[in-house]
Amino acid sequence: MVNNDTIEKHTIAVLVDNEPGVLARVIGLFSGRGYNIESLTVAEVNNADHLSRITLVTSGTRMVVEQIKAQLDRLVPVHRVKDLTDEGPSVERELALVKVAGRGEQRIEALRLADIFKAKVVDATLTSFIFELTGTPAEVDDFVGLMAQLGLVEASRTGVVAMSKGPGGF
Amino acid sequence: MPEQKLTGAQIVIKALKDQGVDIIFGYPGGAVLPIYDALFQQNDLRHILVRHEQAAVHAAEGYARSTGKVGVVLVTSGPGATNAVTGLLDALCDSIPIVCLCGQVPTHLIGNDAFQEADTTGITRPCTKHNYLVKDVNNLARTLHEAFYVARSGRPGPVVVDLPKDVQFADGTYVPPVEVKHKTYRPQVKPDIARIEEAVELIAQAKRPIFYTGGGVVNSGPIAAKLLTQFVKMTGFPITSTLMGLGAYPASEPHWLGMLGMHGTYEANLAMYHCDVMINIGARFDDRVTGKLSEFAPGSKKIHIDIDPSSINKNVAVDVPIVGDCAHALEDMIRIWKARQKRADQGALADWWNQIRKWQARNCLNYSRTESVIKPQYALERLRESLRGKDFYIATEVGQHQMWAAQFLPFEAPNRWLTSGGLGTMGYGLPAAIGAQIAHPEAICVDVAGEASILMNIQELGTAVQFRAPVKVFILNNQYMGMVRQWQELLHGSRYSQSYSEALPDFVKLAESWHCAGLRATKVGEVDDVIAEMLSINDRPVVVDIAVDPKENCFPMIPGGKAHNHILLGPEDNVSEATPEDGMVLV
The missing domain is CATH 3.40.50.1220 (TPP-binding domain)
Structure with a gap:
């Protein structure tokens, strides 16, 4: 039995019926029981069966993380809970929109960095850009951090979506 | 099966019957009138009219716990639903299967702050195992059957079905409860x-x-x-x-x-x-x-x-x-x-x-016997003796009397003991005893109570009288909220802040005002006679007021934050010294 006090970060995927209140159930579980949510994303992934996939990033001791999964699994509209951190390697991605305003050299430097990060320009004016960036949360952190010195106006991030590597599915 | 059109209210009645329900505990109101009208036009389902919606849920819990069946509750929207919330959480904490049907304002008014509107599914989400809002009458029957399945399967619990009034009036198709294959909820019953x-x-x-x-x-x-x-x-x-x-x-x-x-x-x-x-x-x-x-x-x-x-x-x-x-x-x-x-x-x-x-051999349940005052433990010992070999159910309220009942009353079979364990809800016992008595009309159903707890749902004496449930309310009256007083004595320097109940009613007269029998014992020698008389009355509820030692404490006791081996056996063990500071914050 593993029972130590090390805080672990876990990415958990949850397949749920897309019905009214299901997100409130999940969020209420976390707030009611005092668990952390670092990020949470949700969207319907199967239109025919009305299934949504929730990806959440949480942290806690091993005992707490196991408890979170058990509590999620016992919600009635939950089909499956998968701990992507535990179940082998996975891919994690996040999308961000980052607005930068500036002129001259600053503007050129922002574009140069965007190129390095493979960010796309999705809106441009004479004094601003909106970059669209997809990457790991760490890459997005880095990019936003750099832009902060080059006229960052605002950033909007989706939170993490994730999937296990290899042919296996949910 | 040919398609059958029924109103939503008729679907509710039919679904309940098909689920094997015979008793409903409820209270009418504007948003459930169509269902009450449908109830009026049939004779298979018996409705027990409670005096407060919280008691409806506790009565259904008593019914469920004593029969092993799902307890059914019917309440109106808004205050009807919010009053039921304590009972729902009580059932969740103690894993009691309940289906609670709540009226709701018509679908087009939901979210408009309509009269007697409450976000019932929102409020009850953390207080139930699951809940539903039915917006389409054609989903009603399936949802009701699913609610029963969820309530009784796996770890049982309460399920709310919120029913807008227009859905109760609308015509829809009924489906029978064919073996429910729930999409997602299939608890593991067979172990590895x-x-x-x-x-x-x-x-x-x-x-x-x-x-x-x-x-x-x-x-x-x-x-x-x-x-x-x-x-x-x-x-x-x-x-x-x-x-x-x-x-x-x-x-x-x-x-x-x-x-x-x-x-x-x-x-x-x-x-x-x-x-x-x-x-x-x-x-x-x-x-x-x-x-x-x-x-x-x-x-x-x-x-x-x-x-x-x-x-x-x-x-x-x-x-x-x-x-x-x-x-x-x-x-x-x-x-x-x-x-x-x-x-x-x-x-x-x-x-x-x-x-x-x-x-x-330490004889940990020993207490100092005296002739001058009735000890609560003594009253329970005498109750135990008089119930020996009889068909009985015991409900309790919450507090010292509850712990003494657990210590002094022996149970030989399951489903005989009805108490609020997880939530610790004062006011649970009387309605729970009524629920058990309705399910077992011939049995002896006793609510072991304290004088403070019983006042939290005393109005249910009316229910017991109306539905001829001859429950026995056995009040161990120490004039204090005993467990609060005990903790204040042991851990807060005997500062009895707000734990003394002044202006208690005369429980004998109170009982008589509801046409119940009222009995009292104030001396040790009266206890046996009063219990015998209590057990002899079967045509109406009995309220027994036993004046017990106001200062008696409940032992053994493990102080908060302590391990099992630090158990205290009696007043000679000093509790405040035994309680560490971090234990004080524990409830």
């Missing part, structure tokens, strides 16, 4: 055999074993209780139980150590502390039971059988987790125990029992 084998090997090697059983055995059904009794006899191990599990193992059997936990017996708690193998069946390592977690049964290997995977490794890390229904797990264990011809280590077990006998 490899785990059972592991458990059997561990049990066979035990030197100082103990069974620690809980409400899960009762919920699993009478077969689970039978199998438990069989397995305890086969192994010869001692057994203790939580408050919720009382009755699953007969208290008259020699292996029984009494209840464990904060007010459990000395022998049960010390056996837990010193055991080397703990077999937890259907209990959840609640804080009332474990005391200080870091010193909980420190040298033990733990087996935990629970139907709810989230109960396993929640508070206490266990060595052999077994997810499944208690009856199935016990059946498998007994089979493998026999097949492998296992036998407990007799030498070690004899030593263990010798030690336990020494603890038992």
